[in-house]
Amino acid sequence: ETGVTQSPTHLIKTRGQQVTLRCSSQSGHNTVSWYQQALGQGPQFIFQYYREEENGRGNFPPRFSGLQFPNYSSELNVNALELDDSALYLCASSLSAGGREQYFGPGTRLTVT
C-alpha cells in the first residue's frame, strides 16, 4: 500500500451534477497527478499540480478542474457531469514534477446515472 489516500471510495451522481474528489499525497511528495480510467482501458492523464500550481493538462474539457493545497493534498472537481464521466479516478503523488515513479491511491469509482 502506498501512502496516498482518496475519498470517497465510491460515488453515484446524476447527469448535470457536480462532484469533488479528494486526495492526500504521500508524505514528502509535492506533486499530485489525476487520471481517469474507463472500464477496460488504461488511465488517461487529466492534469498535474506541482506546489499548488497546475503543471500540465491532458485532453480534458475545462469542466474538469483541480486544486492543490499548501499541505499538497488535492481536489478534482467535475462540473456538469456526463454519463461518459463514469470511471475510476486515480490520484498519484510523486517527489517532483518530472515524470518519475508515481504512487497511486486506491481510486474513487464514480458512476453517473
Added chain:
Amino acid sequence: SQQGEEDPQALSIQEGENATMNCSYKTSINNLQWYRQNSGRGLVHLILIRSNEREKHSGRLRVTLDTSKKSSSLLITASRAADTASYFCATDDDYKLSFGAGTTVTVRA
C-alpha cells in the same frame, strides 16, 4: 490517445510458468515504466527503465527496452496466483504518464 499498446490483451498461464507481455509506443521517451493493477484498484509501480538501458531486473521481473523498435517487454518468471492482475506500460515525459490499455494476466493454480 494512448502512447503505449500492450500485447497480448489477455494471458492465462499455469502457476509456475513464465508470463511475457509486450509494449509498443509511438514517440521517443525519457523512461518507460511498468505498473500492476489488481481488480480495478490503484496502480503499483513495478519497474522503471531509462531510455539508455536495455535490460533491468527486479526480483522475478525482467524488463527489456528496444528504443530502435520502440518496444519493451515484461517477463514474470515462476508465476504465482498473486500475480493475477492487469499490467500496464507507461511512457513518461516531463510531467505525465501515458498508459496503454494493459494486459490482463490470469495465473491458474
